[in-house]
Amino acid sequence: MxxxxxxxxxxxxxxxxxxxxxxxxxxxxxxxxxxxxxxxxxxxxxxxxxxxxxxxxxxxxxxxxxxxxxxxxxxxxxxxxxxxxxxxxxxxxxxxxxxxxxxxxxxxxxxxxxxxxxxxxxxxxxxxxxxxxKVQDPPVERDLYLSLEDLFFGCTKKIKITRRVMNEDGHTSSIRDKILSIDVHPGWSQGTKITFPKEGDQGPNIIPADIIFIVKEKPHPRFKRQGDDLIYTANIDLGRALTGCTVEINTLDERILNIPVNDIVHPKYSKVVPGEGMRLATDHNLKGDLIIQFDIRFPEHLTPHKKQLLRKALLA
The missing domain is CATH 1.10.287.110 (DnaJ domain)
Known part of the structure; x- marks a missing residue:
């Protein structure tokens, strides 16, 4: 029994x-x-x-x-x-x-x-x-993964949460879903916190916890963010590094930039393009810089004739 x-x-x-x-x-x-x-x-x-x-x-x-x-x-x-x-x-x-x-x-x-x-x-x-x-439960933190495009333009994200809520009788509770809306502002950076006060589980004699979403940046196929700047890595061969080239870059807002590089590109060289980075959170009309770094491809094999020509050109 x-x-x-x-x-x-x-x-x-x-x-x-x-x-x-x-x-x-x-x-x-x-x-x-x-x-x-x-x-x-x-x-x-x-x-x-x-x-x-x-x-x-x-x-x-x-x-x-x-x-x-x-x-x-x-x-x-x-x-x-x-x-x-x-x-x-x-x-x-x-x-x-x-x-x-x-x-x-x-x-x-x-x-x-x-x-x-x-x-x-x-x-x-x-x-x-x-x-x-009443005592408030500790905050509930969740990651909010956003693309660089989301953080460049801004967007609205709808997040469904499941929580326990008290029924009208004040004694029983049930599990219910709720949609939270997050207005992402242009220029937000990783680590930005968005707080929804008292949206956690309800219970007798407790104050529901705050729910906090923390911005995390998704990896991007072309750019890496550094503060308000964007880093782009251009792959060029040794000949173009020594004689000059033009780097074509597809921006976050789908424009094509053709950036001339007339300097000799060495391993530590980078080129700064002002005003082509991320939008600033403090002023959406302003942007950080675009920083172009280079990955120089060296030839895997040279014929004796090409080596001779290089010696004459570089060691003269």
């Missing part, structure tokens, strides 16, 4: 919401391991948390009252439960401290009611306060 959650909380089966909360408040404080040093206290504390988790939720309580612990945890056949059958089965989250914090509030709610010596604090309001100050 399954455990009797009503007996665990030392209440009758006719107990209402207020009775269930009072019972949990009393027993959780009595058997909390910080105060109760008996070996059985941690197990009893966990039992109390699980019983409260079930009986304080109207849907779980109704399922338990009708089918017992076996039906609650094992799932209800559809022929008994109908369309609303609890087919998934209930699993306790296993963290009695979490239940305690959510009920009383505070990162260390136990400290609000007892001195370090374990004596109960008199709050002056007829006993313990019950549900207390």
């Amino acid at each position: 399954g455990q009797d959650y009503y007996s665990v909380l030392e209440i009758t089966h006719s107990a209402g919401d207020t009775d269930i909360k009072k019972a949990y408040r009393k027993l959780a404080l009595k058997f909390h391991p910080l105060k109760n040093k008996e070996p059985a206290a941690p197990h009893r504390f966990r039992q109390i948390a699980e019983a409260y988790d079930v009986l304080s939720d109207h849907r779980k309580k109704a399922t338990y009252d009708k089918f017992g612990e076996e039906g609650l945890k094992g799932g209800i056949p559809s022929e008994f439960g109908g369309e609303d059958a609890w087919t998934g089965g209930y699993v306790f989250h296993g963290n009695p401290e979490r239940t305690f914090r959510e009920f009383f509030g505070g990162d260390n709610p136990f400290a609000d009611f007892f001195t370090p010596e374990g004596r109960e604090v008199n709050t002056g309001f007829g006993g313990l306060r019950g549900r207390g100050v």
Whole structure:
């Protein structure tokens, strides 16, 4: 036979919401391991948390009252439960401290009611306060991968999140989807954070966490970003490096640039094209620079005749 959650909380089966909360408040404080040093206290504390988790939720309580612990945890056949059958089965989250914090509030709610010596604090309001100050969950951070084109022009991204929300009855919760809209501004850089306040999971006596999206740049086939500048690597052979060339570049906004290079291109040489980089976040009409670097291809083989010609040209 399954455990009797009503007996665990030392209440009758006719107990209402207020009775269930009072019972949990009393027993959780009595058997909390910080105060109760008996070996059985941690197990009893966990039992109390699980019983409260079930009986304080109207849907779980109704399922338990009708089918017992076996039906609650094992799932209800559809022929008994109908369309609303609890087919998934209930699993306790296993963290009695979490239940305690959510009920009383505070990162260390136990400290609000007892001195370090374990004596109960008199709050002056007829006993313990019950549900207390709400505590916000830590922020939830997610990466937002954007292309250089997204960051050059700006765009709007629609992100679907799944979160737990409280139902209208204030006791039960459900999983729902929500679409968040992010307006990406031209010039945003990697590491930019976009915060959606209090869009995290909802729960009793907690403030939902903020959801923070952090911009990450996708690799680009032609350019590498360096602040507000764009780096482009041109592949040229040794002859063009020594005698001059024109580099053709397809820009992010689909223009073709023909950049003449009349200098001798050595391994550390680079050419700067002003105003052809990324748009600036502070002024979208201004842009950084385009920096052209070079990868010089050396010949793998030279005939004796070509070597002789090179000696005459370079060593004269």
